[in-house]
Amino acid sequence: MNGLSRRRFLVGVGAVGVSGLAGCSGVSGSGSDSGSDDYDVGMTAVAFTPAEITVSVGEEVVWRNTSSRGHTVTAYEDSIPEEAEYFASGDYENEQTARTEFRNGVNGIIESGSSYSHTFEVPGTYEYVCIPHEQSGMIGTVVVEE
Structure with missing residues (x-):
């Protein structure tokens, strides 16, 4: 299942679940989060x-900043498969550059409501971090399967 199909499937399942519960809360159902189908990983405070998310080789993962704080998606260079392409918001070539650019001017930030995406071509486990919230434990994992 490709990324877009997976998101559409999840939205469809969510819509069925919500409509099945519509009469239970005493609130009639108008209004939904129409933006929920356009990303795979949300970024909260x-x-x-x-x-952690699992995808197939060749799939794109989309991160969306769903909070009011600025965030980064920055791969731990030593925690991705050796043959894999490095990824970071700001499109930096390595972790050191991403960290330096962030420190020197808050570069690579994904603002509230904005997105970043990366397509994973090599199977394996990829760990990544939000640089400004690393001390708070904002670390994620993408597992890429054949």
């Missing part, structure tokens, strides 16, 4: 949600 100090967490990636979900913290």
Whole structure:
């Protein structure tokens, strides 16, 4: 299942679940989060949600900043497969550059409501971090399967 199909499937399942519960809360159902189908990982105040996601080789993962704070998506260079392409918001070539650019001017930030995406071509486990919230434990994992 490709990324877009997976998101559409999840939205469809969510819509069925919500409509099945519409009469239970005493609130009639108008209004929904129409933006919920356009990302795979949300960024809250100090967490990636979900913290771990599994995708197939060739799939794109989309991160969306769903909080009011600025965030980064920055791969731990030593925690991605050796043959894999490095990834970081700001499109930096390595972790050191991403960290330096953040420190020197808050570069690589994903503002509230904005997104970042990366396509994973090599199977394996990829760990990444939000630089400004690393001390708060804002770390995520992408597992890429054949």
